[in-house]
Amino acid sequence: DYDWSHPEWAPSLRTSYNEAGLISAIDGWDPISKAPTPIADFYYEYAYDFSNLRQVVSLEIEREWDGVAWQNASRTVYDVESDPSFGMRVVGGQTDRWAGGDWSPVEQFSFYEMSGSVFQEYRAWEAGLWMNKDRIVFPDQTIASLENRLVTLHSRYGEYVDLYLATLLLPPNYSQEWTGSEWENTSRYQIESYHFVAGEPAVIQFDTWDQGNWVDELRVEFHFGQFNNNSAWRIDGANLQILEHNGWTPISAESYEYDGRNLLVQSVRRDGLFGIFVNTARISFNWIGLSVGREDPGSVPVTHVLRPAYPNPFNTTTTITYELAATDDVRIELRDMLGRLVEVYVDERQVAGSHDVVVEARDLPSGIYAVRMLTPHRVQTQLLTLVK
16 A cells, blocks of 8 residues: 655555465555564464365464564454355354453354344453344345355456445345344345346335334435347446435435446446535446457456356256356366266366356266366366256
8 A cells, every 4th residue: 555645655554465365464664764564464274165175264363563572462263164055164253352461252253044034143242241242134045145146246246345336245134233131123224126127126225223113314226228239237327315305315426337348447426415416536447367359248257157057956967057257277077075076077278258068967876966167266166966
């Protein structure tokens, strides 16, 4: 990170990452010596997910530099469990803070399913006891459906944290606080309506809980346009609205521009009142590593993707579809639940685009199998259920 120190940019913070993409160190900048100075570093331990061939963080420790030596600051121990359908996943954990030469509990969190909903719950350590603090409830969801939703929308919109598009990432949910004897609602996020053709959320609303009733607070309204010879819809704009005495009034608006591959390349933010808006911010995106020159640019994938097999469960035959964002080496293989190789369907360099593989399992016993897509920088796995 750099700060503007007239007449030039001056370093301010430096963040380093490990090979897993996690922060390993944070350094400041000494303007006198013109050298980085340590602020914090991070240590991780992992549990290995054999089903998906990936590591899941099981322990994180942060240390801070006091000018002389490194001192423990905080640690988080994650509860990791093995799910037969999705491999290893985090279902909870505990955060401690270093005090008086020992670790002192601070907070616990858990992620679980109950009564047709998913709960993300937090507890605080107070007077030697764990006390309920707050939680988020996702109605009519499973942990699997939440994971699938995030993966699908992330591939479509990316990590656009500053855009109203980010509000699409989470499904409807509501937050609650513990009063000491029961859970009380505090805020709610819900989808008010969908676009009648595109099937995407058209209005997302945020409410607060006041004396036993939900009270309207904010909402985001999306505007859609057609592309790809009017055969598909995409979000071309959005606006943030507040509730006034005469109805919902826009206070901020965004417009989105796309390139010929239907990838978002620019967002322009405008703020104002009474229909008078002025430009306030612009975000531009540069995409690299993508194939070009296809006759149907709207179908070019953003990254290598292994699509869900269909049908699944299946009886002897199913089809696996995968997409390559650029020409690359790819291997498609089938393994049993003990990790033993059953069949290799593809092991070659292939061009960008969509590809299909038909799995014939007439000679295999019923059971669960793992199909894996391996490319130089990514491994993706999904489970197939063979029922005869």
